[in-house]
Amino acid sequence: MSILCRVDDKMVPLYRVMWLAATPHFCGEEDCIREGCYEVRLEQGESVWASANERDNLQQHLERWQGGLGYEDGEEHDGTW
Ligand SMILES: [Zn+2]
Structure with a gap:
């Protein structure tokens, strides 16, 4: 998956996001x-x-991305590395 996520007219790198409004x-x-x-x-x-x-x-991307340790689409992740 990409580390870029589209927001408005910009492609935002996930690692630059500090927070999202709830x-x-x-x-x-x-x-x-x-x-x-x-x-x-x-x-x-x-x-x-x-x-x-x-x-x-964007929230979904961030939750899957996990600080740069991204994993492939469809791959399960049990929380340990
Ligand atoms: Zn305003």
Whole structure:
């Protein structure tokens, strides 16, 4: 599997993701264009903004990727190496 995951118009390397928002963005600004999007925080204070689908997809990638010790599609992993 790829270590890149598509978020918005960017291909984000999984190892750059610090956290994902669990809830959609809401700041109360009338003209906020990110309302309903999920913040994805990257290293160095950058953020990208994911749709609900992109966020779910990214979460799945991150859970499978496990800090760079990625394994092949379809391969079972029991938690020990
Ligand atoms: Zn906002």
